[in-house]
Amino acid sequence: MIEGTVCNKAIAYLKPIIHDNDQSLLNDEVLELSHEESIAELPFNDDLIINFVYEVEDFEYFLYVNNGNLEEENMTIPEQRHYGIDNLIERAxxxxxxxxxxxxxxxxxxxxxxFEASLILIDNLWEDSLKHYITNNFIVAIPSRDVLVFCDSQSEQAIEELKRTIQSVWEDGDHLLTNKLLIRSGGKWEYR
Structure with a gap:
C-alpha cells in the first residue's frame, strides 16, 4: 500500500447504484449528507459506480473516500481513479x-x-495478462464483490455456467453487484 494520505492509499471498489425504484434496499431513514460528506464516486455503467476505500485500524475495516477528503488533499476524481486502480493492482x-x-x-x-469484482477495472489485466485464456471477447459475471468468473464469448457452455453462478450467488449472497453478464469489446465493458 502506498504510504501517505487517505486518497493516495484508497483502492477502487465497485458498488451498485441504488435507483429510485430500489428504495426497499434502504433503511427507513435516509441520511442527507453535505457535498463534503458524500462518498466520492465515478460512474461505471447504469447499475454500478466506482467508489474508493482505504484500510484503517490494522486492516480490520474499510472507510470510503468522501468529497471532503478529495478537497482536503487537492485531488480530482480522475486522479483518485488513477490512485485507486494502481492500489488495486498493488493489492492483487x-x-x-x-x-x-x-x-x-x-x-x-x-x-x-x-475486491474480486473490482478487478474488472484493471484494463491491463484484461488486455494483456488474461488475454491468452480466451480467443474472442471476455464475458464476465460479477454477481457480488467477492465473485468474478469469466469465459470466452463464443463458449455457450461456459456462458451457461456463468448464468448459473449468478443465480446461485444472487439467491442468498451478500454485497451483491449485478445479475447481468458483461462483455468486453473495444477496451470497454457493456452488458451482454
Whole structure:
C-alpha cells in the first residue's frame, strides 16, 4: 500500500447504484449528507459506480473516500481513479491473485474476498495478462464483490455456467453487484 494520505492509499471498489425504484434496499431513514460528506464516486455503467476505500485500524475495516477528503488533499476524481486502480493492482500482487480453472471453460479470479469484482477495472489485466485464456471477447459475471468468473464469448457452455453462478450467488449472497453478464469489446465493458 502506498504510504501517505487517505486518497493516495484508497483502492477502487465497485458498488451498485441504488435507483429510485430500489428504495426497499434502504433503511427507513435516509441520511442527507453535505457535498463534503458524500462518498466520492465515478460512474461505471447504469447499475454500478466506482467508489474508493482505504484500510484503517490494522486492516480490520474499510472507510470510503468522501468529497471532503478529495478537497482536503487537492485531488480530482480522475486522479483518485488513477490512485485507486494502481492500489488495486498493488493489492492483487500483494494478495497473490490466483486464477481458478473450471471444467466448463470458465475461470475465476481469487483475491481477498473484497475486491474480486473490482478487478474488472484493471484494463491491463484484461488486455494483456488474461488475454491468452480466451480467443474472442471476455464475458464476465460479477454477481457480488467477492465473485468474478469469466469465459470466452463464443463458449455457450461456459456462458451457461456463468448464468448459473449468478443465480446461485444472487439467491442468498451478500454485497451483491449485478445479475447481468458483461462483455468486453473495444477496451470497454457493456452488458451482454
Amino acid at each position: 500482487n500483494e494478495y497473490n491473485l490466483q486464477i481458478q480453472e473450471y471444467e466448463t471453460g470458465c475461470y475465476g479470479l481469487i483475491l481477498d474476498g473484497n
